[in-house]
Amino acid sequence: MNVLNFINSFFSDNAHWQGYDGIPTRVGEHIQYTLMALGIAAAVGLPVGLLTGHTGRGGNTLALIATSARALPSFGLMVLMFILLGLGMAPVMIPLVVLAIPPILVTTYEAMRSVDPAPVDAARGMGMAETAVLFRVELPVALPLILSGLRSAAIQIVSTATIAAYVSFGGLGRYIIDGLYQRNYEKVVGGATLVAAMALTTLGLFWAVGRLAVSPGVRRRSAGGAAG
Amino acid sequence: MIRIDSVTKRYPDGTVAVDRLSLEIPDRSITVLVGPSGCGKTTTLRMINRMVEPSEGTILIDGVDSRQQPVNTLRRSMGYVIQNAGLFQHRTILDNIATVPRMLGWGKEKSRSRARELMERVGLDATLAKRYPYQLSGGQQQRVGVARALAADPPVLLMDEPFSAVDPVVRKGLQDELLRIQEELGKTIVFVTHDIDEAVKLGTMVAVMRTGGKLAQFAPPAELLSRPADAFVEDFLGADRGIRRLSFFPSAGLDLLTAPIVAVDATAEQITAAGAADTPYLLVTDADGRPLGWSEPRDLTAGEITADRLLPYGRPFVAVTDSLRAALDCAVLSPTGWAVAVDTSGRATGVVPQQAIGEAIRGAHAQTAADEARDAEPDEDGKAQKVAP
Ligand SMILES: Nc1ncnc2c1ncn2[C@@H]1O[C@H](COP(=O)(O)OP(=O)(O)O)[C@@H](O)[C@H]1O
């Protein structure tokens, strides 16, 4: 049997489409973990990144924190949190958030720093308030890069959220872990396929958000180089 | 009026960018700050709208210390134009221009119709309204920058090397446009440039600054060219100061000869009559009176004159409104040494030889010397009438 057969039989089995271990439930749980972790990471990373990027201060500290956070293995961190905090959502969320903050923080900072200083100078010179400079002049131009930071954070969360299953939570990791344990490779491959599909969906979603939220004036510039 | 009163700027690293500078910037005219790179022009300009705070001294706007009002209120009363326009790339041209009106709380429609009005004023085609900055040329972007600065009709316009990044042809267009706008709107403009030609062309008053942020001379351009304050200013004005000064002498006094002009379809009698003027060359025009070229009288035969056998006439100057510089340039360019004067529609109104232009220049110099001797006290209104170069 090859992988395609595994996939085929996994998805054509009616039993996999219902109940607490059904695909809709597991996908729903996985989405829930992902949104939660991404939400928390963005709530921390975006404001800090926007502010440090806007003022240009604290860039080195940021880089240091981000590098340290990246060095932490998610799985090890989860086990540690599980031992320290016991069973609960926190041991799952903490490693996911720690994983997602560096790309959001660093890219947001970089995005703000890379905004052309001339329009910012012009905006200040015409008497625009500092918050307006940040949100109406810098942010719209930095948006494509910021979104790309959020996107890579989201993709990493989607694939890493499978670890939740190790501490008896749900999500798509259930199929993989249970499948491995039961030597049910159909289930393992099915779970992995779903994770990959979710990652692709995430990519698609971010593309759509980019189309809607990024001004054509900026999109063209970042896509095809500047015109004089 | 903007008065810069003994202002010094010392940056945190100890650089003294501006050193006890005092300047009175007259209302409703263009004051140019010019000088070599790093002499403190930008710093001076940015102290006026408090993008840079002076370390010492005060800046008075209509007699009131500029620190009396909130900084953003001050800035909104002054248009600000920078070198690369600094347009907001995520906004359309129309919305870029409407920025300050929107900030001041005007409605969306009112702001946009005002923006449309300004596009026309600065010579931008209405079809560009919905475009984004990356779709415009450098010169067009700079026009948008000027329109954006003018949108809320501020009495003051601060411009920092606004035309330095565009090519010479476009730059000339933008300069002419600025002079026209200034004439129409009567703004108080402070204009920074490192280009002395631009300064002389645009400035009602020109402040020449030297490295270290010191004022070297503050004078109308004609006076700058005729009486540079010291060796630095003289050096900065460049080698052809004498020629450039001619821009300030009108060509109105030139004696234009009309006799040595014949039409391409002239009769034998007309050619003989023109030859009687006893000039070495005759100017041949087309049937409409537009110059075609020069010829020696004996080479012209009625009915057989063809344009391709004529000597080129170079570039004509516009009689009366162009300066002696343009007339001289025209004579120098012409292989015959004679300049062709035309009216605004391009018809030849007369011809004049180099020697006559030389005499006119000597006459003009004598006249200015006499004028200067008369009012030895230079007064602000006594500035030379500037004519097109
Ligand atoms: N923010 C700053 N910090 C320190 N030195 C500065 C700063 N801005 C300008 N300078 C220095 O001040 C001097 C004048 O600069 P500037 O006003 O920009 O000159 P210009 O516009 O005439 O070229 C230069 O020596 C420049 O290096």
Ligand SMILES: [Mg+2]
């Ligand atoms: Mg400068």
